[in-house]
Amino acid sequence: MGVRASARKVWKVLENRPLVRSTIAIASLLALAGLLLASLAEVKLISLGFMADNASFLLVPAITSLTATMVSFAVGIVGAIPMGLIRSFGPRLMKGGGRTALLTAPLYGGVTAYIEAIRGTPALVQIFLVAQVSGILFPGNPNIPFLGGVLALTLNTLGYQAEVFRAGFQSVSQTQIDGAKAIGMRPRQVFAHITLPQGTRLITLPLLNEWLSLFKASALLGIVAVSELNWAAGYLGNNRSHPIEAYIMVSAVYLAIIIPLGKAVGYWERRHRTPGLGTAEPTPAGRGVRPRGLTL
Amino acid sequence: MISVRNVHKWFGELHVLKGVSLDVKKGEALVIIGPSGSGKSTLLRCMNLLVSPDEGDILIDGVRVNDPKIRPEWVRQQVGMVFQSFNLFTHLTALQNVVIGLTKVKRLSSTEAERIARFELERVGLADKADAYPAQLSGGQQQRVAIGRALALNPKAVLFDEPTSALDPEYIREVLDVMTKLANEGMTMVVVTHEMGFAQNVGDRVLFMADGIVVEEGTPEEIFERPQQDRTKTFVGTILG
Ligand SMILES: Nc1ncnc2c1ncn2[C@@H]1O[C@H](COP(=O)(O)OP(=O)(O)OP(=O)(O)O)[C@@H](O)[C@H]1O
Numbered sequence: 001m002g003v004r005a006s007a008r009k010v011w012k013v014l015e016n017r018p019l020v021r022s023t024i025a026i027a028s029l030l031a032l033a034g035l036l037l038a039s040l041a042e043v044k045l046i047s048l049g050f051m052a053d054n055a056s057f058l059l060v061p062a063i064t065s066l067t068a069t070m071v072s073f074a075v076g077i078v079g080a081i082p083m084g085l086i087r088s089f090g091p092r093l094m095k096g097g098g099r100t101a102l103l104t105a106p107l108y109g110g111v112t113a114y115i116e117a118i119r120g121t122p123a124l125v126q127i128f129l130v131a132q133v134s135g136i137l138f139p140g141n142p143n144i145p146f147l148g149g150v151l152a153l154t155l156n157t158l159g160y161q162a163e164v165f166r167a168g169f170q171s172v173s174q175t176q177i178d179g180a181k182a183i184g185m186r187p188r189q190v191f192a193h194i195t196l197p198q199g200t201r202l203i204t205l206p207l208l209n210e211w212l213s214l215f216k217a218s219a220l221l222g223i224v225a226v227s228e229l230n231w232a233a234g235y236l237g238n239n240r241s242h243p244i245e246a247y248i249m250v251s252a253v254y255l256a257i258i259i260p261l262g263k264a265v266g267y268w269e270r271r272h273r274t275p276g277l278g279t280a281e282p283t284p285a286g287r288g289v290r291p292r293g294l295t296l
Numbered sequence: 297m298i299s300v301r302n303v304h305k306w307f308g309e310l311h312v313l314k315g316v317s318l319d320v321k322k323g324e325a326l327v328i329i330g331p332s333g334s335g336k337s338t339l340l341r342c343m344n345l346l347v348s349p350d351e352g353d354i355l356i357d358g359v360r361v362n363d364p365k366i367r368p369e370w371v372r373q374q375v376g377m378v379f380q381s382f383n384l385f386t387h388l389t390a391l392q393n394v395v396i397g398l399t400k401v402k403r404l405s406s407t408e409a410e411r412i413a414r415f416e417l418e419r420v421g422l423a424d425k426a427d428a429y430p431a432q433l434s435g436g437q438q439q440r441v442a443i444g445r446a447l448a449l450n451p452k453a454v455l456f457d458e459p460t461s462a463l464d465p466e467y468i469r470e471v472l473d474v475m476t477k478l479a480n481e482g483m484t485m486v487v488v489t490h491e492m493g494f495a496q497n498v499g500d501r502v503l504f505m506a507d508g509i510v511v512e513e514g515t516p517e518e519i520f521e522r523p524q525q526d527r528t529k530t531f532v533g534t535i536l537g
């Protein structure tokens with residue numbers, strides 16, 4: 001049997017087994033990474049012993065990074081849904097005129113301005129700003145760096161998530177709304193039974209991307225004295241003089257969280273996808289997403 | 297049963313309906329024909345208040361329904377609608393598309409709703425497609441589900457807005473057959489269509505619209521074989537080929 005024939009055979013086996021495929025891919029990458037580390041150690045650029053000794057030091061910073069991301073993401077969702085609603089339905093309400101328009105206009109303007117401001121400034125600048133303000137308001141409070149950091153991330157993700165929800169609600173087409181009205185649904189029912197479930201399905205992957213981006217952005221909190229992963233890398237590097245090992249280790253922790261999570265959510269979404277209600281294929285590591293702040 | 301009295305509608309500067317009046321009798325199939333942009337869809341959408349008339353009245357069984365005191369949702373339960381592009385809910389299966397109106401609008405129990413929905417799917421010949429999503433059905437099948445969804449609410453009349461014009465030719469027949477059966481069962485129907493066979497065989501009356509007015513109205517023979525107005529003659533000439 002020729003090489004091409006056997007390759008085709010292998011592919012046939014793998015074609016409908018995404019889990020097996022991912023496992024093979026990840027295993028090969030791990031093997032490559034191991035090989036790379038071994039050769040770096042061989043030429044004395046890094047010390048594997050240092051990495052083994054200090055791995056456990058990263059546990060608490062990893063939990064801090066995850067906590068900051070999850071809390072701000074969750075609080076962000078709660079605020080972003082109403083903001084997305086105002087953004088998507090505001091223009092129509094304002095066109096109607098009258099009192100509704102008068103009430104909607106400032107809300108719409110405010111939300112739009114907020115989103116523009118968040119998306120138009122670097123996350124790092126927002127984090128510094130919140131850190132300065134909270135430092136002045138609560139001087140000497142030991143929890144302030146962390147709480148201020150979470151607040152800054154929340155304010156940031158709020159702006160991005162609101163746009164995700166806006167896009168989700170707006171992508172529900174007028175024909176769906178007409179269909180629902182024509183069977184006698186009231187506006188509230190149309191929203192609850194048509195717009196919301198369809199919109200939610202369309203935003204699962206964009207929201208996943210936002211979570212992954214936010215998790216990576218949480219690395220910026222190290223600069224304002226939050227002891228998260230990036231801070232831990234700096235600490236190990238400066239105080240123990242092994243910066244390369246430290247940053248390699250921290251990268252591994254980020255990857256160990258981001259890749260499985262992206263794969264798992266992508267897999268879940270494909271399993272639960274409704275035929276005809278499509279979204280783009282998942283971008284596991286938040287690829288193609290907006291650039292976040294700046295990295296040092 | 298449905299009366300339209302001197303209805304006007306403007307979209308901004310555009311005067312789309314310029315004083316349309318018509319009556320639909322109980323059990324009758326009224327066919328509306330007319331060139332693109334003449335206001336046929338707008339007229340139909342006025343009848344179930346998806347569009348609210350700017351002037352004039354819509355009466356259902358003698359009750360003026362374009363009245364702020366009457367909830368449009370109530371009117372839409374009396375007068376069902378079938379759209380050109382089907383408008384099935386993409387996130388729901390065929391069965392769920394029919395069930396949702398029964399549970400959420402009519403507030404029936406889910407077992408009762410499912411029983412009725414299965415009966416309606418049976419009626420349009422799609423009992424075996426209950427669990428398919430719209431995207432997994434052909435256009436003809438989707439339109440039949442949409443008809444089942446409208447019928448399930450037990451409306452007094454059903455409005456059809458070009459129900460076959462988005463379909464590939466091979467699927468037109470099955471939808472027209474369902475509509476013909478419905479007309480024979482005595483359903484009150486208003487049908488915008490350019491299917492001349494259907495208009496001639498099933499239509500009790502045909503109404504020709506152009507430019508926001510009713511130009512001429514009569515039996516299918518009168519409109520298709522002995523049109524009185526020049527505009528009707530020209531239009532009928534083009535569609536009969
Ligand atoms: N919601 C709307 N806003 C603005 N203009 C509209 C709206 N709906 C319809 N129109 C305009 O009103 C006119 C009549 O439209 P309508 O859809 O009622 O015509 P029609 O007879 O159904 O045409 P067709 O055969 O193409 O479906 C058209 O010029 C259309 O562009």
Ligand SMILES: [Mg+2]
Pocket residue numbers: 336337338457458
């Ligand atoms: Mg039309």
